[in-house]
Amino acid sequence: MSQLAEGSVVTGEVVAIKPFGAFVKLESGETGLVHISQISGKFVEKVEDELSVGDSVKAKVLSIDSSGKISLSIKALTDDRPRGGRRGRNKGGAPDFEDMMKKWMKSSEERLSALAAKQKKGR
Numbered sequence: 001m002s003q004l005a006e007g008s009v010v011t012g013e014v015v016a017i018k019p020f021g022a023f024v025k026l027e028s029g030e031t032g033l034v035h036i037s038q039i040s041g042k043f044v045e046k047v048e049d050e051l052s053v054g055d056s057v058k059a060k061v062l063s064i065d066s067s068g069k070i071s072l073s074i075k076a077l078t079d080d081r082p083r084g085g086r087r088g089r090n091k092g093g094a095p096d097f098e099d100m101m102k103k104w105m106k107s108s109e110e111r112l113s114a115l116a117a118k119q120k121k122g123r
Contacts, residue, residue, distance in 0.1 A: 004028060004070065006061050009077065014055045022051045024059065024072060032070030034059055041075050042096045 004010065004026075012024040012032070021035040034057070039050050051057070059072035 004030065004061055004064060006063055008061050009058060010061060010072070011056065011058050014051050014053050014057060017047050017051060017053060019047065022047055024057055026070070030068075030070060032059070032061070032072040034072045034074055038062070038071075038073035038075045041078060043100050 010026050010028070010032075012026040014022050015025045015031065016023040019036075021033050022039070023031050023033055025031050034051075036044050036047055039047065044050055057074055058077060059074045060076040062071040062073050062076070064070050
């Protein structure tokens with residue numbers, strides 16, 4: 001194990017993408033995981049929408065467990081910057097939730113329509 005410590009900022013390359021996050025090979029040679037919830041301050045539906053294999057990323061070390069697993073956060077670095085310039089508590093955050101709700105409502109309505117059409121056919 002190298003000189004990695006919780007809270008330190010590291011640089012690495014995305015080496016694998018999974019539905020739950022991205023594996024990043026650090027300059028120290030170790031590999032850490034950026035969980036999907038730690039990629040961005042906004043909602044991330046698919047890791048591939050934000051990161052690609054080969055991307056160089058900067059991340060904060062959230063934790064290193066006893067087995068040596070390294071948990072990383074890109075969001076922790078980007079979240080720190082905009083806060084000083086914002087006015088109001090949730091400014092900028094609310095539209096993301098509203099967008100999520102709109103997508104969910106649209107998806108729900110489409111599923112209900114498809115189900116209704118299926119039931120109508122079956123009669």
